[in-house]
Amino acid sequence: xxxxxxxxxxxxxxxxxxxxxxxxxxxxxxxxxxxxxxxxxxxxxxxxxxxxxxxxxxxxxxxxxxxxxxxxxxxxxxxxxxxxxxxxxxxxxxxxxxxxxxxxxxxxxxxxxxxxxxxxxxxxxxxxxxxxxxxxxxxxxxxxxxxxxxxxxxxxxxxxxxxxxxxxxxxxxxxxxxxxxxxxxxxxxxxxxxxxxxxxxxxxxxxxxxxxxxxxxxxxxxxxxxxxxxxxxxxxxxxxxxxxxxxxxxxxxxxxxxxxxxxxxxxxxxxxxxxxxxxxxxxxxxxxxxxxxxxxxxx
Numbered sequence: 271x272x273x274x275x276x277x278x279x280x281x282x283x284x285x286x287x288x289x290x291x292x293x294x295x296x297x298x299x300x301x302x303x304x305x306x307x308x309x310x311x312x313x314x315x316x317x318x319x320x321x322x323x324x325x326x327x328x329x330x331x332x333x334x335x336x337x338x339x340x341x342x343x344x345x346x347x348x349x350x351x352x353x354x355x356x357x358x359x360x361x362x363x364x365x366x367x368x369x370x371x372x373x374x375x376x377x378x379x380x381x382x383x384x385x386x387x388x389x390x391x392x393x394x395x396x397x398x399x400x401x402x403x404x405x406x407x408x409x410x411x412x413x414x415x416x417x418x419x420x421x422x423x424x425x426x427x428x429x430x431x432x433x434x435x436x437x438x439x440x441x442x443x444x445x446x447x448x449x450x451x452x453x454x455x456x457x458x459x460x461x462x463x464x465x466x467x468x469x470x471x472x473x474x475x476x477x478x479x480x481x482x483x484x485x486x487x488x489x490x491x492x493x494x495x496x497x498x499x500x501x502x503x504x505x506x507x508x509x510x511x512x513x514x515x516x517x518x519x520x521x522x523x524x525x526x527x528x529x530x531x532x533x534x535x536x537x538x539x540x541x542x543x544x545x546x547x548x549x550x551x552x553x554x555x556x557x558x559x560x561x562x563x564x565x566x567x568x569x
Contacts, residue, residue: 271313271314271315271359272312272313272314273302273306273311273312273313273314273317274303274306274312276314276354276357276359277298277299277302277303277350280298280302280350280353280354281295281298281299283353284298289447291422291447293422297342297346298346298350301342301343301346301347301350302346302347302350304343305322305325305343305347308325308328309321309322309324309325314354314359314360317351317360317364318364319364319367322347322364322365322368323364323367323368325343326340326343326344326368329343330371337371337372340370340371341370341371344365344368344370347365348363348365348366351363351364351365379513379516380513380516380517380519380520380521381507381509381513381514381517383521383524385507386415386514386517386521388505388507389411389415389501389505389507389509390408390411390412390415392501392504392505392507393407393408393411393501393505394408396500396501396504400483401468402468402469402471402472402483403483405461405464405465405467405468406465406468406469406480406481406483406489407497407501408461408464408465409461409462409464409465409480410424410480410489410494410497411501411514412457412458412461412462413427413439413458413462414511414514414515414518415514415517415518415521416454416455416457416458416518417439417452417454417458417518417535418452418514418515418518418519418522418535418536419439419441419452419515420445420511420512420515420537421491421494421511421512422491423441423445423537424480424494425478425480425488425489425490425491425494426442426443426478427439427441427442427478427479427480428442428477428478428479429476429477429478429479430477431479432462432466432479434454434459434462434463434466437453437454437455437456437459438451438452438453438454439451439452439454440452441537445537448537448539450534450535450537452535453535469481473486474486476488494511498510498511515536516547518536519532519536519544519547520547522535522547523547529541529544529545529547532544532547
């Protein structure tokens with residue numbers, strides 16, 4: 271059986287039965303295609319322990335894969351070959367004998383409080399051609415910094431999901447197909463309210479909360495990419511959308527939020543993912559040191 275055909279069937283199964291996102295399906299297709307190209311195989315009966323192992327050896331030695339890239343390939347091929355076994359196309363899963371490197375525990379890169387404030391100021395005061403862009407862009411960056419939403423969670427945000435009066439945002443089917451409610455601050459609510467009024471003035475009725483300037487359509491992923499590049503260039507601040515998410519997590523801990531509440535707000539499936547922000551926040555750790563019971567002893 272041709273692997274390309276199996277890959278298509280596997281992705282259809284993953285979308286319809288498992289409900290995986292378009293980005294996940296795209297990753298599946300790219301990894302499977304990459305394996306076939308590098309291993310020089312096109313039929314499922316040509317998959318062997320050796321050519322699978324050679325893929326990972328080549329990736330680490332020749333292509334200098336990071337640990338994360340290695341794990342992405344490993345995880346993708348693991349579930350694909352497991353599916354092939356269930357369908358009767360493979361007798362064993364050749365991935366099971368591949369040893370995974372230990373995941374690197376790097377501290378998340380984030381902006382300081384002062385830099386985050388400066389970024390917000392620059393986004394608001396940029397010489398836009400249209401007033402709508404000023405309020406929309408400020409609302410977008412405010413949402414990232416004050417809620418820690420992921421890129422696609424913001425892009426997919428619906429107008430009905432933002433409840434300014436009750437200070438909540440409903441994240442519909444975030445990462446892992448999980449819904450969650452994120453509380454919003456009064457500061458963010460004010461920014462969203464100004465944008466909402468400007469959106470209404472221009473008669474934007476598209477279901478997405480954030481609208482494009484041209485036409486009655488939602489703001490796109492490509493539009494966000496261009497906006498981030500524009501702000502980077504004008505501000506001189508090096509950042510990504512994910513860096514803004516890390517900024518939210520760290521600043522919330524420094525402000526005193528408990529780790530469990532932060533985990534719920536950020537949509538982490540495992541609280542261990544959230545605990546990395548404890549290490550990233552020196553200010554938070556210093557604050558905890560003041561609780562040492564011998565601090566009051568006179569020297």
